[in-house]
Amino acid sequence: MKRQSDDQALTTLMQAAQAGDARAYVRLLKEITPRLRQIVRRQRSFVSAEDIEDLVQDILLSLHAVRATYDPQRPFMPWLMAITRHRLADAARRYTRRAAHELQVENLPVTFSDEGSNIDSDGYRDPEALKQAIEDLSPAQRAAIEMLKLREMSLKEAAAAKGTSIGALKVSVHRAMATLRKALIKDS
Amino acid sequence: MTMDTEKLIERLAEIVEPVRPLARPWIRTTAWLLIAVP
Numbered sequence: 008m009k010r011q012s013d014d015q016a017l018t019t020l021m022q023a024a025q026a027g028d029a030r031a032y033v034r035l036l037k038e039i040t041p042r043l044r045q046i047v048r049r050q051r052s053f054v055s056a057e058d059i060e061d062l063v064q065d066i067l068l069s070l071h072a073v074r075a076t077y078d079p080q081r082p083f084m085p086w087l088m089a090i091t092r093h094r095l096a097d098a099a100r101r102y103t104r105r106a107a108h109e110l111q112v113e114n115l116p117v118t119f120s121d122e123g124s125n126i127d128s129d130g131y132r133d134p135e136a137l138k139q140a141i142e143d144l145s146p147a148q149r150a151a152i153e154m155l156k157l158r159e160m161s162l163k164e165a166a167a168a169k170g171t172s173i174g175a176l177k178v179s180v181h182r183a184m185a186t187l188r189k190a191l192i193k194d195s
Numbered sequence: 196m197t198m199d200t201e202k203l204i205e206r207l208a209e210i211v212e213p214v215r216p217l218a219r220p221w222i223r224t225t226a227w228l229l230i231a232v233p
Contacts, residue, residue: 027213036204064203071207075214 017083025074036067039087043067046091051098066094140190148183155180 017038023031043063051059069090077086141149154165155176166173217223 024211025214025216027211029208029211032211033204033208036207040200040204060200064200067200067203067207071211076217078219079216080219 014082014084017087018079021074021077021083022079025077025079036070040067043087043091046088047095050095062094062098065098066091069094136191137187140187143190144183144186147179148186151176151179152183152187 017035020031020035020038024035040063043066044059047059047062047066051062054062066087070087073090077083141152144152150169151165154160154168155162160168162173162176166176169176218226
C-alpha cells in the first residue's frame with residue numbers, strides 16, 4: 008500500500024519534472040537516489056562504494072536524457088527499473104571489455120631489460136669452464152651427465168643405453184652435479 | 196565520475212526544461228503506419 012502511494016508520489020513528481028518544474032525534479036532525484044544506491048549495491052555487491060556512486064550517477068544522467076520517454080499514464084518505478092537494468096548491463100559489458108585487454112601480472116620481472124643487469128640468464132656464462140669441469144668428472148658421472156642433461160634422455164633410456172640400473176644412474180648424476188657445482192663456484 | 200551526486204542533482208535541475216512526453220504507443224504505431232504504408 009505504502010509502495011503504491013510512494014510510486015504515485017514519484018509519478019506526480021516526474022510529471023511535474025516533464026513540465027519543467029525544477030523543484031519537483033530535485034525532489035524526485037533526491038527521493039530515488041538512495042533507492043538506486045540500494046538496488047545497485049544489492050545487485051553489484053562486489054564493487055566499491057565509489058563504483059556504486061558512479062553507477063547511480065550514470066542512471067540519473069540516463070533518466071535526465073530520456074525523461075521525455077516516460078509515459079505519465081504509467082507507474083514511474085518500473086520505468087526507472089528498466090533504465091537501471093540497462094545501465095547495470097552496460098557497466099558489466101564495459102568491465103568485461105576492459106578486463107579482456109588487461110593483463111594480470113602476478114610475478115613482476117625482477118631484472119631490467121638491460122642485459123648488464125640480468126645476472127641470471129638461461130645460458131651458462133663461461134662455456135669453456137663448464138666443458139672443462141665436465142671433462143674432469145669420472146667416466147661414469149660424465150656419461151650420466153651427457154645422457155641425462157645434455158642429450159636429455161629419460162632415466163630408463165639412459166639406464167638401458169649404459170647397461171646399469173636407474174638407481175645407480177641417479178646416484179651418478181647427483182654426484183656429478185655436486186662436483187660440477189663445486190668446481191664452477193671455485194672457478195668463479 | 197568525480198562529481199558529488201548531490202551536485203549532479205542540482206546541476207540537472209538547473210538545466211531541466213519542459214519536455215513533451217512521447218505519445219501513447221498505439222498512436223505512434225498508427226502514425227508510423229500512416230506515413231510508411233503508401
